Every structure is written in C-alpha cells, then in structure tokens.
Amino acid sequence: MKFLITGGAGYIGSHTLIALSEAGYDFVVYDNLCNSSQESLKRVSKIINKDIEFEEGDTRDKERLQEVFAKYDINAVIHFAGLKAVGESVEQPLKYYDNNVNGTLVLLDVMQEFKCKKIVFSSSATVYGDPSSTPIEENFPVGATTNPYGTSKYMIERILEDIVISDSSFQAIILRYFNPVGAHESGTIGEDPNGIPNNLMPFISQVAVGKREFLSVFGGDYDTEDGTGVRDYIHVVDLADAHVKALNYINSNKYETKNSTFNIGTGIGCSVLDMVKAFEKASGKKVPYKIVQRRAGDIAKCFADSSLAKEVLGWSASKTIEDMCIDSWRWQSNNPDGYSQSFNFKNI
Numbered sequence: 001m002k003f004l005i006t007g008g009a010g011y012i013g014s015h016t017l018i019a020l021s022e023a024g025y026d027f028v029v030y031d032n033l034c035n036s037s038q039e040s041l042k043r044v045s046k047i048i049n050k051d052i053e054f055e056e057g058d059t060r061d062k063e064r065l066q067e068v069f070a071k072y073d074i075n076a077v078i079h080f081a082g083l084k085a086v087g088e089s090v091e092q093p094l095k096y097y098d099n100n101v102n103g104t105l106v107l108l109d110v111m112q113e114f115k116c117k118k119i120v121f122s123s124s125a126t127v128y129g130d131p132s133s134t135p136i137e138e139n140f141p142v143g144a145t146t147n148p149y150g151t152s153k154y155m156i157e158r159i160l161e162d163i164v165i166s167d168s169s170f171q172a173i174i175l176r177y178f179n180p181v182g183a184h185e186s187g188t189i190g191e192d193p194n195g196i197p198n199n200l201m202p203f204i205s206q207v208a209v210g211k212r213e214f215l216s217v218f219g220g221d222y223d224t225e226d227g228t229g230v231r232d233y234i235h236v237v238d239l240a241d242a243h244v245k246a247l248n249y250i251n252s253n254k255y256e257t258k259n260s261t262f263n264i265g266t267g268i269g270c271s272v273l274d275m276v277k278a279f280e281k282a283s284g285k286k287v288p289y290k291i292v293q294r295r296a297g298d299i300a301k302c303f304a305d306s307s308l309a310k311e312v313l314g315w316s317a318s319k320t321i322e323d324m325c326i327d328s329w330r331w332q333s334n335n336p337d338g339y340s341q342s343f344n345f346k347n348i
C-alpha cells in the first residue's frame with residue numbers, strides 16, 4: 001500500500017516526504033518538474049536514508065497517471081501539484097485553470113477508475129478573500145477570491161465536496177495553508193523560487209544574503225499595529241506534519257465529512273516589520289527596507305483559528321517565528337543559488 005504524492009518534488013511536498021518517511025508511510029512521487037528539480041528528491045533521499053520512488057508526469061496526462069496507478073497499489077493521494085504564482089495567474093488565467101483545475105479533474109477521474117477514494121488537497125487561506133474579521137474560522141465565507149489562482153483552489157474545493165456528496169465512500173481532506181515559510185533544519189532543502197521572489201520570506205532571505213539591495217514593504221498604512229500587513233506564517237516542517245496527521249485521520253474510523261476542512265496556521269499574526277526584525281536577529285545581517293505603495297490585491301490581516309485541526313487531527317504548530325527565520329537563513333546561506341548548485345553533504 002502506497003500514497004501517491006503529486007507535486008512531491010516541490011517546496012512543501014519535499015518536506016512532507018520526510019515527515020511521511022518518519023511516520024513509516026510508503027509513497028511514490030508524481031511530478032512534472034515544472035517548478036522543481038530532482039535535486040530536491042536526491043537531498044530528501046539523503047535525509048531519510050532511503051531511495052525515493054519517482055514517476056515523472058503531468059496531472060493532466062491521463063494515460064501516464066493510469067500507468068502509475070496500474071503499477072502501484074495506491075491507497076490515497078496527497079495532491080500538492082499545482083501552479084501558485086498569484087500575479088502570473090492574473091496574466092495567464094487559462095494556464096492556471098488548466099493546470100490546477102483540469103489537472104485535478106484528470107487525477108480524480110483516474111482515482112475513480114482505480115477505486116482510490118482518499119485525497120488530501122493543498123488549499124489556501126486565499127479562498128477566504130478579505131475576511132471580515134480575524135482569526136479566520138473554517139466556516140467563514142469562501143469564494144470571494146481576488147485572482148485566478150485563488151479561484152482555482154476554491155473551484156477544486158467545490159469539486160471535492162460534490163464528489164463526496166455523490167459517493168459517500170469517497171474521503172477528501174482540504175488543508176487550507178496560511179503562509180508556509182522556513183526550511184528543514186538540515187539546511188539542505190528549502191524554498192527555491194524562480195527569479196525575483198514574490199513572497200516575503202524568500203525576498204528577505206535574498207536581501208540578507210546580499211542578492212538584493214533592499215526589501216520593498218508593500219504599504220505602511222494598513223489598520224495594523226505598525227501599519228504593515230499581518231500574516232500567519234507557518235513553518236513548513238509543522239505543515240508537513242499536518243499531512244501525516246491528515247493521513248492518520250483519513251485512514252482511521254474517526255473520519256467524518258463534516259470535519260474534513262482544516263485551517264493550518266499558528267494563529268499568530270506577524271507583521272512585515274516583525275518579520276524583518278526577527279530575520280535580522282536570526283541571521284545577524286541587516287535587512288534594509290523601504291516602505292512603498294500597497295500591492296494590489298493584498299489584505300491587511302490574515303491569521304487562522306486552527307483549533308479544529310488541534311481537536312480533530314491532533315495537530316498544532318510547534319515552531320516559532322525565530323525557528324522559521326533561523327531555518328530559512330540556514331537554507332539560504334548554505335544554498336545562495338538554491339538547487340542549481342550542488343551541495344556537499346560532508347559539510348553538515
């Protein structure tokens with residue numbers, strides 16, 4: 001019995017492979033490597049001291065998926081595969097609906113054909129749009145998304161809900177991630193964005209390592225304590241653990257459809273300037289910044305009420321903002337060019 005991990009070579013997927021391996025779960029990775037490389041899998045393999053089964057393929061390629069399902073006895077899928085750049089999704093919406101929504105439809109079709117009825121899906125806090133209050137609970141309104149990426153996540157959530165209605169033996173878990181950051185403590189795997197990072201933590205790391213001159217802080221006039229945007233940053237290792245807890249739950253007799261969507265965050269709001277300070281402390285480097293115009297589509301505050309995940313999955317975050325900064329810095333300073341540079345494991 002195996003789990004299929006779509007998108008397993010990516011940032012969150014690669015960290016989750018370690019947590020799955022530590023929990024004794026067996027898996028096969030399915031990824032088209034459009035935003036990753038096999039180098040991440042090689043490094044995970046070193047960390048877990050085991051070869052990783054990898055099948056290259058696209059979630060939209062039905063025949064390739066059928067081959068993989070025919071080859072392995074797949075009990076459940078963790079579905080990470082998807083495109084995630086918010087700005088790009090505004091410019092190229094069809095690319096996002098095709099990859100994310102169509103890719104999921106093809107995957108679900110093949111799962112149905114092979115009677116695989118369990119899926120854990122990577123959703124996002126973005127489905128809440130601009131929430132009327134914080135902390136955000138799972139029963140807050142969803143769907144008022146502000147970009148095609150967010151809409152694709154909302155659409156997939158609705159598709160999964162409809163399948164569950166049509167087939168009571170189908171089990172889906174939706175994990176709504178808040179802001180994943182950090183890296184594995186080995187410093188050998190982490191987030192490796194292409195080009196100029198869109199997200200805060202990789203941008204700050206690149207300023208600290210000297211690759212970029214300063215951070216542009218998008219807006220200093222929000223209704224928050226210091227005027228900058230507040231988010232719920234979650235360490236990727238804690239997030240990886242949430243997937244193990246989700247698989248434990250979906251494979252237990254405790255699973256209930258009414259309790260199958262979970263916020264995965266720390267519940268703690270952290271401003272952009274809080275993060276800059278924490279990163280400077282962790283790295284011992286200065287992070288120069290300039291406050292500039294707000295970024296279109298950004299909201300003031302977003303943080304989770306994750307008490308349902310604690311109650312039902314037995315999951316809660318354990319790592320602090322300091323841990324997130326220390327681990328991001330270790331990854332960034334050991335790998336200034338990400339996975340494109342080979343890594344000498346003898347040095348760790």
Ligand code: NAD
Nearest residue numbers: 007010011012031032033034035036058059081082122124
């Ligand atoms: P990532 O880009 O690092 O990983 C995604 C992986 O999926 C990559 O390895 C990519 O090559 C693969 N992939 C993409 N399209 C594919 C396709 N059609 N077929 C096969 N493989 C494909 O991203 P990540 O940060 O690890 O995110 C994983 C999931 O979590 C995504 O679905 C993302 O939308 C979601 N998510 C991410 C964040 C975040 O801030 N990182 C927040 C909320 C939700």
Ligand code: UFG
Nearest residue numbers: 124125126177178179198199200203216217218229272298
């Ligand atoms: N920010 C800056 N400067 C930067 C980058 C970001 O000031 O160079 C600020 C933003 O304005 C925001 C905060 O830092 O206040 C966090 O921004 P990110 O881009 O890191 O994250 P977002 O909250 O905008 O979005 C992220 C993912 C989305 C996901 C969402 C919720 O990019 O895909 O979290 O999970 F949907």
